[in-house]
Amino acid sequence: MFTKFPALKFILLAAVLAYPLVPFTDYYVLHVAVLTMVYMILAMGLNVVPGFTGLLDLGFVGFYGIGAYTAGILSLSYGLSFWLILPMAVLAGAFVGMLRGAPTLRLSGDYFAIVTFGFTELVVLFLTNEIWLTRGPLGMPGIPPVEIDLRWLHAGWRYVFTGETPYYYLALILVALVYAIMLRVENSRLGRAWLAIREDPLAAASCGVNLMLFKTVAFAFSAAIGALAGCLMARWSMFLSPDIFKFWESFLVLCMLVLGGLGNVNGAIVGAVILICLGEVLRIVLPKLGLPAETRFLVYGLIMIFIMRFKPAGFMPHVAGCSFVGRRARELKARLEAERAG
Amino acid sequence: MDAILKVDGVSKRFGGLMALSDVSFEIRPGRIMGLIGPNGAGKTTMFNCIAGIYTPTDGRILLNQEGRALEVNGSKPERMTQLGVARTFQNIRLFGSLTVLDNVRIGRHCRTGQGFWGAVLRTRAQKAEEALLIEQSLEYLDFVGLKGKALDIATSLSYGDQRRLEIARAMASGPKLLLLDEPAAGMNPQETASLVDLIHAILEKGITVVLIEHDMKLVMKICEHLVVLDHGVMIAEGGPRDIRENPQVIEAYLGRGAAHA
Amino acid sequence: MLEQQLINGLTLGLVYALIAVGYTMVYGVIELINFAHGEVYMLGAFFCVTFISAFGIPLFPAIVLAMACCAALGMLIDRIAYKPLRKAPRLAALITAIGVSIFLQNLAMIIWGSRPMPFVRKAVPAIFDEVAFSFSDVSISWMQVFIYVVTMTMMIALSLIINKTRIGTAMRALAQNQTSAALMGINVDRVISFTFALGSSLGAMAGIMVAMYYNSMSAMMGYNAGVKAFAAAVLGGIGSVPGAMLGGIVLGIAETLGAGYISSEYRDGLGYAVMILVIIIRPSGLLGKAVGQKA
Numbered sequence: 001m002f003t004k005f006p007a008l009k010f011i012l013l014a015a016v017l018a019y020p021l022v023p024f025t026d027y028y029v030l031h032v033a034v035l036t037m038v039y040m041i042l043a044m045g046l047n048v049v050p051g052f053t054g055l056l057d058l059g060f061v062g063f064y065g066i067g068a069y070t071a072g073i074l075s076l077s078y079g080l081s082f083w084l085i086l087p088m089a090v091l092a093g094a095f096v097g098m099l100r101g102a103p104t105l106r107l108s109g110d111y112f113a114i115v116t117f118g119f120t121e122l123v124v125l126f127l128t129n130e131i132w133l134t135r136g137p138l139g140m141p142g143i144p145p146v147e148i149d150l151r152w153l154h155a156g157w158r159y160v161f162t163g164e165t166p167y168y169y170l171a172l173i174l175v176a177l178v179y180a181i182m183l184r185v186e187n188s189r190l191g192r193a194w195l196a197i198r199e200d201p202l203a204a205a206s207c208g209v210n211l212m213l214f215k216t217v218a219f220a221f222s223a224a225i226g227a228l229a230g231c232l233m234a235r236w237s238m239f240l241s242p243d244i245f246k247f248w249e250s251f252l253v254l255c256m257l258v259l260g261g262l263g264n265v266n267g268a269i270v271g272a273v274i275l276i277c278l279g280e281v282l283r284i285v286l287p288k289l290g291l292p293a294e295t296r297f298l299v300y301g302l303i304m305i306f307i308m309r310f311k312p313a314g315f316m317p318h319v320a321g322c323s324f325v326g327r328r329a330r331e332l333k334a335r336l337e338a339e340r341a342g
Numbered sequence: 343m344d345a346i347l348k349v350d351g352v353s354k355r356f357g358g359l360m361a362l363s364d365v366s367f368e369i370r371p372g373r374i375m376g377l378i379g380p381n382g383a384g385k386t387t388m389f390n391c392i393a394g395i396y397t398p399t400d401g402r403i404l405l406n407q408e409g410r411a412l413e414v415n416g417s418k419p420e421r422m423t424q425l426g427v428a429r430t431f432q433n434i435r436l437f438g439s440l441t442v443l444d445n446v447r448i449g450r451h452c453r454t455g456q457g458f459w460g461a462v463l464r465t466r467a468q469k470a471e472e473a474l475l476i477e478q479s480l481e482y483l484d485f486v487g488l489k490g491k492a493l494d495i496a497t498s499l500s501y502g503d504q505r506r507l508e509i510a511r512a513m514a515s516g517p518k519l520l521l522l523d524e525p526a527a528g529m530n531p532q533e534t535a536s537l538v539d540l541i542h543a544i545l546e547k548g549i550t551v552v553l554i555e556h557d558m559k560l561v562m563k564i565c566e567h568l569v570v571l572d573h574g575v576m577i578a579e580g581g582p583r584d585i586r587e588n589p590q591v592i593e594a595y596l597g598r599g600a601a602h603a
Numbered sequence: 604m605l606e607q608q609l610i611n612g613l614t615l616g617l618v619y620a621l622i623a624v625g626y627t628m629v630y631g632v633i634e635l636i637n638f639a640h641g642e643v644y645m646l647g648a649f650f651c652v653t654f655i656s657a658f659g660i661p662l663f664p665a666i667v668l669a670m671a672c673c674a675a676l677g678m679l680i681d682r683i684a685y686k687p688l689r690k691a692p693r694l695a696a697l698i699t700a701i702g703v704s705i706f707l708q709n710l711a712m713i714i715w716g717s718r719p720m721p722f723v724r725k726a727v728p729a730i731f732d733e734v735a736f737s738f739s740d741v742s743i744s745w746m747q748v749f750i751y752v753v754t755m756t757m758m759i760a761l762s763l764i765i766n767k768t769r770i771g772t773a774m775r776a777l778a779q780n781q782t783s784a785a786l787m788g789i790n791v792d793r794v795i796s797f798t799f800a801l802g803s804s805l806g807a808m809a810g811i812m813v814a815m816y817y818n819s820m821s822a823m824m825g826y827n828a829g830v831k832a833f834a835a836a837v838l839g840g841i842g843s844v845p846g847a848m849l850g851g852i853v854l855g856i857a858e859t860l861g862a863g864y865i866s867s868e869y870r871d872g873l874g875y876a877v878m879i880l881v882i883i884i885r886p887s888g889l890l891g892k893a894v895g896q897k898a
Binding site for chain 1: 684695696697701717886
């Protein structure tokens with residue numbers, strides 16, 4: 001679609017950038033937009049492990065939780081600024097990702113999935129029970145909003161994020177950042193090594209790929225992104241509770257990936273948009289049909305069953321394009337054609 | 343140490359099965375060696391031991407590193423490739439849904455070094471390495487005659503082309519020893535003939551080749567030295583003519599191939 | 604005190620064992636983690652309660668009927684959701700299984716509400732509440748006796764079916780090598796259906812007994828119990844029926860003792876921790892054959 005009408009890309013981009021500034025913006029729509037972007041980051045993060053290395057991670061939401069609670073605790077107990085906490089949360093995520101990854105390096109398939117699942121359940125249990133740290137099931141309200149504090153430069157320069165609009169732009173920047181990093185990593189020696197591991201770990205090893213090292217990097221990277229999303233979410237929604245991070249969330253993010261096409265970064269984004277929007281639509285429509293809003297989970301379950309049955313490669317099954325895309329592919333193709341003719 | 347690689351009393355046991363029993367031979371540089379024997383003789387097991395996929399239950403494998411003998415039994419496949427031992431697989435293990443070019447680029451993994459930060463920051467060094475890598479990969483593809491198909495998906499290639507791609511991928515790791523596991527399997531006479539040319543071209547590049555093959559005509563034609571295995575035991579070693587007339591070898595094959603070659 | 608904990612732990616363990624065999628049998632024949640099994644366990648209890656309160660059927664017939672319904676449900680799930688994916692990659696089947704589990708869980712929540720509800724008190728014979736045996740400071744209620752007797756009977760029956768009947772042998776053959784089994788003339792689909800039916804009916808029984816024992820059931824009970832029973836199956840060696848039985852008992856006792864002596868908040872965590880440790884240290888579990896990582 002974008003290759004046929006390149007202008008479409010710019011129009012869409014302009015629309016997305018300008019939306020909050022337009023007079024008819026709706027607070028609810030902005031809110032859903034930010035939520036969608038949080039999930040976009042989550043989906044891109046999860047994509048690294050099953051999409052690139054071919055291992056099924058059922059416990060991704062654990063890192064989301066770790067990032068969120070790190071942000072929450074550091075904000076509330078130490079009053080640290082969001083900009084300081086963000087890299088800290090990311091590092092915490094990466095560290096825990098490596099920790100969880102270490103004993104699983106030799107595992108494959110089902111066993112890996114089970115361990116990741118169990119791990120996250122333990123994380124949630126920990127978050128629920130360690131009340132001295134996390135306030136447990138009571139939740140953690142009152143997390144301060146993000147602010148840009150430049151008073152050390154000039155007395156009046158302090159901007160506290162209020163409303164949805166500043167978060168919209170913050171989320172947009174983070175999504176763009178993660179997206180750009182993903183594309184670069186995908187189209188690099190690292191990305192290719194991961195894809196090799198996904199396709200055939202034995203052959204990958206025979207090509208010189210250090211399986212243990214690259215898997216660990218994948219785990220750390222994926223977890224770091226999950227923690228990033230958590231950090232954003234904590235300071236945006238300003239409230240945390242352990243049951244935001246139950247297994248269901250891991251499954252939801254997985255569904256977004258599968259819907260969009262596993263391994264495809266664009267697919268992750270599309271999947272996030274589809275499922276969040278669908279969720280919101282169902283949240284409104286279902287009560288009108290006399291069903292509780294929670295029924296939408298049932299719909300999600302059904303959707304997953306149908307997708308797996310009929311379109312298991314997702315809607316954008318194009319394999320992760322570590323091969324060239326767009327311009328560089330065309331250039332190479334043209335060159336090869338010329339050589340063949342000449 | 344003269345030989346490129348020395349197998350010294352290697353045995354490999356799987357539970358109750360002795361796949362290899364006290365096998366010893368040397369791989370000399372600059373010539374084509376053939377590892378032959380009836381099915382189940384342990385040939386691929388031997389390759390797997392050399393390439394690091396299996397650890398020998400007994401014995402040593404020594405690799406020539408600048409004149410000194412390095413004990414490599416028990417090393418991981420990644421390390422063996424880095425040390426200069428590359429291999430292809432009996433059942434073709436390509437990265438199926440990736441492009442031909444990517445398969446080769448991954449093959450060159452151990453000779454490149456850029457990591458996460460290089461990728462994310464797109465440093466000048468990283469860009470240079472990537473550009474060089476493309477050129478080098480295209481050269482390897484050209485060498486096996488697949489350059490025009492660089493952007494095709496690996497599984498879309500014909501069987502013969504897939505085998506060539508696997509060879510290109512193995513060569514991309516810059517090996518000094520190349521292990522080919524039944525490279526001619528499933529090929530017609532024309533494809534086999536061009537395979538022979540390819541193997542000679544590989545030899546000309548200074549790479550030592552060891553072949554597992556069942557096609558006796560091919561083996562007798564190009565191999566300068568043969569090692570024969572049967573039920574995990576080495577039963578003969580020598581030039582093609584000696585092997586062809588060796589009664590033990592003929593008996594092991596029971597008139598298959600060897601008697602007609 | 605310790606003895607009482609052991610008795611309680613054994614009761615819990617036998618229930619886990621009953622659920623665990625369902626997981627392990629299905630994994631044995633089609634190498635799929637049947638996430639929906641926990642929901643079948645839950646529905647067993649709900650079906651039973653519905654039969655009693657809506658149709659006035661007495662307890663024991665209601666139990667049998669509920670078991671039969673769950674057996675049918677298990678076969679239906681396999682037929683509709685899993686069978687079309689027999690040749691699909693593992694990820695697809697796993698996601699489908701989770702999807703079915705979520706679907707059933709939420710369906711139950713819609714029909715019966717999400718809050719815990721009690722079992723039908725008046726249907727349960729009053730004697731079950733009473734103490735059957737009592738010595739030193741241990742007391743065993745008739746309810747517990749009922750659980751022991753029923754689970755033991757079922758496990759013995761299961762062992763007999765697996766080891767002495769033709770279809771049981773077919774199940775074992777299928778677990779070893781599906782292709783060869785098919786070539787030997789075994790009707791693969793029928794055996795798989797039977798496996799589901801068997802596991803599901805046992806799971807349903809477990810659900811009913813748990814609901815009676817704790818006098819509480821909810822649409823969410825399948826999730827928790829399911830994970831723990833699966834942990835038990837892994838502990839015993841996934842694919843091994845005696846392993847699942849042993850694993851269930853061990854886990855039940857460990858969990859009860861752990862909750863009593865170490866920490867009651869992390870009682871659920873024990874199951875998860877066990878699962879993780881077993882997979883990392885000895886993936887073949889207690890009774891499985893040592894599995895070497897394939898090259």
